Amino acid sequence: MPVIRIAKWDLERLVGRTLSNEEIMDYLPRIKCEVETISEDGEIEYEATHDRPDLYSVEGVARSLRYLLGIKSLNYKFIDEGVKAYNMGVPRRPYAAFAIVKDLELDHESVKQIMQLQEKLATTYGRSRRKASIGVYDLDKFKMPIYYELRDPDNTSLVPLNEAREMSLREILEETEKGKIYGHILRDWDKYPVIRSSDGKILSLAPIINSEDTRVTTYTKNVLIDSTGLDPRTVVDAVTIMATSIAERSTSKKIIFVDTIMPDNTILQAPRDKGPTIELHLDDAEKVLGIKIDTKNIVEYLEKMGHETVEISNNNIKIVAPPYRIDIKSWIDIVEDIAMAIGYDTIGVKADKLPPATHPGRMHSLEYISRLIRKILVGYGFTEITSYMMSNPQTQLEMFGLKDKKIITVLNPKMDKYTGLRRWLTPGLLEVIIENKEKQSSMKIFEIGDVAIPDPNTETGARIERRIGIAITHGKATLTDGLAIVSTLLNRLKLNPTFEKTHIKGMLPERTASIKINGEEIGFVAEIHPDILYRLDYQFPVVVSEIVLNKLLIILRQ
Template sequence: MPTIRVSIRDLERLLGKQLSGEDVKKYLPFLKCEIEMLENDLLEYEANHDRPDIFSAEGLARGLRPFMGLASKELQFKPSSVKGFAEDIPERPYVALAVVRDLSLDDEAVRQIMQLQEKLASTYGRDRRKASIGVYDLDKITPPVYYKLADPDSTFFIPLEASREMSLRKALEETKQGQLYGYIIAGMRKYPVLADSTGQILSLAPIVNGETSKVDVRTRNILIDSTSIDKETAINLVTIMALNIAERSSSGIVEIVEVSTPTGEKIVSPKTEAQILVLNVDEVNGLLGTRLEADDIAQLLRNHYYEIIQNDGKKLKVKVPLFRLDVKSWVDVAEDVSISLGYHVLGAEADSLPPSTHPGRIHPIEAFSRKIRDILIGMGYTEVSNYIMSNEFTQLTRFGLKTSMYLVSNPKSERFTGLRVWLTPGLLDAVVENSSKQSVIKIFEVGDVIMPGEGEGEPVVERKLGVAISHEKSTLTDGLSLIASIFDLINAEYKFLRDKNEGFLEERFTSIYVNGERVGFVGEIHPKILYELGVANPVVVAEVSLSKLIKLIQQY
């Protein structure tokens, strides 16, 4: 989760109220923020990745106001005289713009704007690959604004924080931002830039802004842009940026900018039309285990800036705040109800439950997993823990597998689009991450995988053990001897039978059988995959179903 740093004094200025340490500890959990550090004037907190609106002090202050009994800031949306024009740029086709006026900034305010810009670009923008954000001093610009392609060798500008003018290509080679993100556009014949009507280069998108139009403490009016491979993402990021920056505006004026595209389409941002959702009161109560009336729910939702547009006692029709990108369905709204109500209130009913008649005990699969962990740690292996969420490329495509996996209908991240079906891909990623740091890698993971059931059947959840061994001379024998040692220690009779599998070397893949049932495999990852991942040493992987194994052992 993103870690955000804010000044308590700046937060107090935005709120118009002093904050004690106890206030901070009391109110931040209402926004699902976890305090990492609270020392003198510094507050450092982790924000949920799906709440980009609180990636800076401005959004945090806005979110805290209702819970602290403070009035919200009123914003005014107006059409802008600033216009944008976009050329056809197939590799990064979309640009969105907005203007915020009448700002009063100091060094901390500028730091917060830059922090928000970078956090949005690194999370929602996928480290700028999907989208990037830029902010500019509007009074240093002569509109209209053009998003176009420029020759990398004959187009010059002064990159941000640089002291001299350089070509676009040199900016990719010599600036820190160019070295970090230049690969995104390095293969293009011409580079995408944002420029004003005088030809001033505002930014080399999505790499680095220009020094001549940078935002500083003297800036009063800001132009915001986002370039992206996805139109909705560009508009969303500009919306978040504009609404947060507007918290520092004396007038609250946010101007809507229209960008004309070669196809005749108009890209208009920021968003001004709120998403509308309908909540069934009984469904909300059923989900939360509460007995709330419609009026109670309505009041709780006002703490999160929802506008109630209809309430018939059984259903609520609500407008979702423009800055809440995470709200997709009534379930998300119900979560906000639970947060306003307080998790301590939701759990209070447990106090009335009858006492337990026997002490708790460890589930057999957990006890077995602990034993396996102890064995491997004793053998000098390091445990890793990967997310149960993964994606189709990592789990299936990379290995040439034709099977299926459960996918998320609306994933917030390209890395996490579905539920993993085996542990090997995660172990291989760990090897890739560490192969340049260690000459010998011996790691393992004990975790669950979820495989689709046959037809319309229920999903199959399995506890598995995965092991990866990588060093200059690692071979299939390393994996076979390890599995043999583990099975001997748990008194399981086993057989190794030669087999084959996509993604593994032929003649270097073996299936493991216990009591006639296949429980796992040992194999050497195919060199083609390792070459693509930049891994020089061979990688041996073993994977065993502990769920199957424990049942077979109990049969003896």
């Protein structure tokens, strides 16, 4: 979950009343924000769930708290002024959406929050800008309409954000920090996508960096928001979340629609002015929650979560979700909001249909060993990473020459990168190393996560294993580095491992060993074959290890 930082005084300003630390610790979890710390100087650090990107800045949190506390909120004013943008055709990143927010009052903290929201959205919901990226511009520094188009990377230039000189698009990819981080998205393109104003200004090299000339500052009164990406719904979602959050800083709450004319003359309008309409049967809600709810109370609960009740007929309720609530897909999501509005603690006291608990709550043993190993590795200077469980055959199998293996695939994948479930952690660890090779040449990373291995002997056709994956890379990394950390880790658990030479495709034959405890094989440690690293344009050796924690747990229980 992304970590968000906000100022308590700013939150109170937007909510409209003071909040004690105790209230913050109580209220934020009710809107799916887990408070990490509240510092002495009033900085609140919290984690927001991935399904609530509208809470990635103080504006969204304040808005949700106002609803929860029954504080009246001013509604946004969605206005159609006939504003248009033109998508001139970018085949490999085909969609662009835009919106305008007017009459802003900004200070340094509010600008900081806008930038945080933009970056967190692009990193999480936008999949590190591959699926979607976001830009925010001072509308008064250029002329509408705007154009999304391809331009020659050597003959097109702008002054990148935080830079002092004009650079060509190609120079931006090679010389700026953002270009080095995200340049792989465009590097093999013949022409690069830009957003251009009608007076000829290049507002951004999408999805890499915006122009310094259109930077949002404390003097900015009106902004243009853009999102470019691979999917029309995603870019409209991103623009809607940005626009409604930024509008919390507007004195008029004016949000202007922008119609983007596509190459085929169809129109993609943004932002969204309302969420989906959901029909909820009261009986279904009561069955899930285990308590009786009358229609009068349910309207109050829905209002506490920002929903609008548009029709009540007998036990059926028709609800319109807020436009920024992209997590609302069906009636069960509405029931979850009702549960949060009532309070899980209250439901626990009132519920008479929930099964009785047979024992006190406790941590699962697999989670316990995962947490223990995590602490040990962090103590030895390792950095934990988290990669997606979704992957693809090329990354999981073909790269390592595992032609005789298979992965669990999905029927209708939305992206080529995510067509199935990973069967081991090593490819994800290697991917992180490759993506960060420009930043540092020495890395010690690990991941604890589940893998799905095809197994016809199981009921589901797959065997789920919890694994720890470890990777070490530096100029002189060898198998010895891997053996040392595995031995140290298992010794800390009072286990004595032995290592036996083995063969794993994709690994150096003479530098690959199985890990055994009491004769039971629990994993491997190896050096990745240099041929693979050469194809990935990586110059240092990489040592990896994987241990099956399910097997380790059985041994520890003996």
